[in-house]
Amino acid sequence: MGDAGVLIREWRQRRHFSQLELASRAEVSTRHLSWIETGRSRPTSAMVLRLCDHLEVPLREQNAVLLAAGHAPAHPEHGLGEAPMAELNTALETILAAHHPYPALVVDRRWELVAANDAAYGLLEGVDPAVLEPPINVIRLSIDPRGLAGRIINGAQWRAHLAARLRREYDATADPFLGALHDEVLAAGELDHLGVTAALVTPLELRAADGGVLSFVSTTTVFGTPREVTLSELAIEAFYPADAATRQALAATARA
Structure with missing residues (x-):
């Protein structure tokens, strides 16, 4: 659970967003986002995807955040020969x-x-x-x-x-x-x-x-x-x- 928050914080910092800016874009409270990033709150899969969408996190890395939060991956992955x-x-x-x-x-x-x-x-x-x-x-x-x-x-x-x-x-x-x-x-x-x-x-x-x-x-x-x-x-x-x-x-x- 805490790892998911760490990943979200890393992506937020990589995109040069403040907590206030990301919270405003994702329409969540700054307090809730802070709790997610520090591991005090476990984000739902919908919340993970919402935050990742605003942070433009690639699909492979979105799945990694979901797994870290205890959820199943949302995006399938197949080999080209499948x-x-x-x-x-x-x-x-x-x-x-x-x-x-x-x-x-x-x-x-x-x-x-x-x-x-x-x-x-x-x-x-x-x-x-x-x-x-x-x-x-x-x-x-x-x-x-x-x-x-x-x-x-x-x-x-x-x-x-x-x-x-x-x-x-x-x-x-x-x-x-x-x-x-x-x-x-x-x-x-x-x-x-x-x-x-x-x-x-x-x-x-x-x-x-x-x-x-x-x-x-x-x-x-x-x-x-x-x-x-x-x-x-x-x-x-x-x-x-x-x-x-x-x-x-x-x-x-x-x-x-």
């Missing part, structure tokens, strides 16, 4: 196929590769097979000299982009794995924060196998209003040509 996820897998396959000839991939909450289309796998030509042993972490793949790091032309700019994104994701989720991954990016080499700030969109400039340069801009897509843990943690990273030369090169590869 029957309830069949329609999700079909949707992901449809999205990836429709994006061809442009690269697209699906990653989980820790940036491990879930699926990719042929165009994305085509960018991995020449990568050390040892780096491609599953599970493949996409962030590590992009900063590893045996992976894509040696072919990323704007490496300092791209690393700064990755570091900023990982910092935001760590702040949002409190996942220590993401914090450690952020530190790995910092240790991988110089960061060009000014280059990221000056650009309208941070491109990924990649040297192709034939010596040409492929330039991409990326978008991230997540499922709207997910209530299942695995689904809430998936992201589709789609890459689009940033210039005509890249568009033509990808079209030519698709025709071949």
